[in-house]
Amino acid sequence: MRTQAQLPRLAGIGLPLFDEQCEDLAAAIELLDLNPLHSLASEVFISRFCVLRDAIERLFRHEEALLSQYRLPAETRRLHGDDQRRIRRILDDIHADAMNRKNRTAIEVYETLRFEIERHVSDFGDDLSRHIPVAKH
Numbered sequence: 001m002r003t004q005a006q007l008p009r010l011a012g013i014g015l016p017l018f019d020e021q022c023e024d025l026a027a028a029i030e031l032l033d034l035n036p037l038h039s040l041a042s043e044v045f046i047s048r049f050c051v052l053r054d055a056i057e058r059l060f061r062h063e064e065a066l067l068s069q070y071r072l073p074a075e076t077r078r079l080h081g082d083d084q085r086r087i088r089r090i091l092d093d094i095h096a097d098a099m100n101r102k103n104r105t106a107i108e109v110y111e112t113l114r115f116e117i118e119r120h121v122s123d124f125g126d127d128l129s130r131h132i133p134v135a136k137h
Contacts, residue, residue, distance in 0.1 A: 021059045022121060028052040029114050038106045040098040045106050053091055060084050063124055070132045083120055090116060
């Protein structure tokens with residue numbers, strides 16, 4: 001069992017809905033780590049992966065709305081769109097591996113997704129905070 005300091009660092013940026021989605025996403029990521037030895041083909045992994053994928057999609061839709069609402073520079077919007085597509089490809093590959101019963105464990109997927117999502121949310125928060133006034137917690 002990990003300590004609080006080891007939980008995903010998906011810090012909010014002071015926008016209530018975005019911050020709430022970050023908390024939901026951190027909880028969904030943690031579901032994958034509850035049983036790290038589950039294989040990708042297990043029902044437990046697949047159900048938890050679907051929860052995570054849905055949370056990521058909700059966050060991405062909200063990010064897209066924020067990028068438009070605050071009229072961030074086109075290059076910033078393009079880079080975030082590229083990153084979202086890259087993460088979606090990772091998710092698609094994991095889903096395909098699960099459906100094809102690839103011999104991988106949840107811990108491998110957890111570590112990859114945790115790193116990618118933490119980096120993405122951090123980059124998004126940094127870019128957004130440069131263009132709009134937000135309250136840091």
